[in-house]
Amino acid sequence: MTQDNRSGRPQGRPPESDSRLSRVEAQLRGPFLLFFVSAVVWLLVASILGLISALQLQGFGGLLNGEAFTFGHVSAAQHNLFIYGWAFNAFFAINLWLTSQLGRFELRNAWLVTLGALVWNVTLTYGVLSIFAGDLNPFSLLEMPRGVGPVLALAFVLAAFWPIVAYARRPTGQSFASQWFIVGASFVFPLTYLLAQLLLLWNPASGVVQAIVHSWFIQNLLLLWVGGSALAAIYYFLPKVLGRNITGYYLATVAFWTFFLFAGWTGSASLLGSPIPLWVQSVGVVGSAMLLIPVIITALNFHGTLSADGGWSRAWNSTTLRFVCFGAVAFTLSGLINALFSFRGYNAVVRFTSFGVGQEQLLTYAFASMVIFGAAYFILPRLTGALWPSAKLVHLHFWATALAVLGSVSASLVVGWQSGNQLAGASGLASANVLFAILFLVGHVAFALNAFGMILKSTAPAAEGRHD
């Protein structure tokens, strides 16, 4: 990468806002709010389904008996809504906003984005209803009927291809780390999603090759789209809010390329001991170990930036950074745990237990979702021109979700490890899981009340009445 610096801004810091931004933001406002409101609604639905499935595991299945509400249906619907409903919609919104900030991008075709948002959410609704109706595929995060796939891919392109357009057309030669991650993530998802659909649902690969394809897809989805988008947000908000450069920013290029290069190889590490060729399993283990390179570099970048000059305490006192830094620490932890537990000896103990659930929750909630919350606290006041209605709800949101995810992840990991060491078979989680599900719901309701209250209050155009 060239380190030219024509604008005179220090490397490792995103460009400053200019006078055109308010117009840019005004164009974005509609699509952003549509994505964001959809995301929060799906998050609430997913939290309720999460509570139902936690109760079902506790033996309260009688509450919702019947064919539509088997544990398999509820947990599949919850999983799909959390990823495709919450995380996707939220990152559509945040990536679009970041793109406009970083590339001076003007969204002239906002109606295309709006169309993409509508198609995405209507199709998702149909897909999830199909899961409840028993029309589902046996592949996690590809459960929705196969007709849904191509439509979702099309909606994705309408909603999320703009960062690539913006990057190609950006007026300045320079670029920033967040842009690479967003461009990469937006490019990788539709490609891998369509290939996985093709090889699993339309023209299935033979036998256990399906499992290999599926594990490859999952890693591309969770690491590159969800993880890549969240990393982009951290690379933006950390230097922006702290007002300083990213420590060791020159390494970010290496982090980007190694992250994308190795993430695609890690899938088969989740298939150790499965009836697939041994070399495929070994490749997965090596890939997971290599993924430590970007994990370590991002740790240096993020935690280095925070450690200098009282950064941690300043981050704690900023609502945005409190969430974003929670996510940054979770990403480092998640990378370390994933690498360690892809080694055969450890993996043999924890495979098929709740440990895997904990690992995924660490990545998709403690890392990605907390970053989304942090980004929302930064962006929404600018776009709505209003203040967050209640500081108490912000605190409630942080503490409820932080405690819930800490408790839930550590319970999954510890119970997974313990039950893997026993011969007696898998044991479910203790009633603590219900408690965590309630805490999650409380936190999300607090967030939704605050956010919706703010959106409803805002009547002013984005250019006026900024409070930041």
Place this chain on the structure above:
Amino acid sequence: MKNTKLLIAGVFLTVALPFGAILLSSQAQLGELGRASVGEGEPLFPSRVPGLAVQGRDVYISVGCIACHTQQVRPAGQGSDIARGYGARPSVARDYVLQPQVLLGDRRLGPDLANYGARAKDLSSVHVSIKHKGEFAFLYSGDAERANALAAYLLSLRQDYSSPEAKLKK
């Protein structure tokens, strides 16, 4: 990083490399795998399943059994599946060649079912298991057609034959 085409081409390569190296080559390695016998004159395995069991597999998928049940036995050195009595030998790729959708599963809230048919005592015990203390009683509505199909499918699940890749110890 200034060149957009270079960035996109690089990202495309990072997708294409593992796709080709892992997915396409494992399809090349396993794609032609078919039924086989351990010796001349021996029966071919895996056996074809009866039509009722094929219907039962659809019930298995549509009810969402895979959320809690796996169908794979790991080798003795990798986990305790054999010690737990889930099977007498590790599963091999050939065991799955007749399945249109492979149901390996990734979470065990209930027992592994790769050898359920080999360890089930009798049909009535299978139905007791299917009901899950009443949660799945809806499968028995009407003439219990779906429950019977599911039972036939579960009884067809067995990897208790010798395979060229994994011979049973006599």
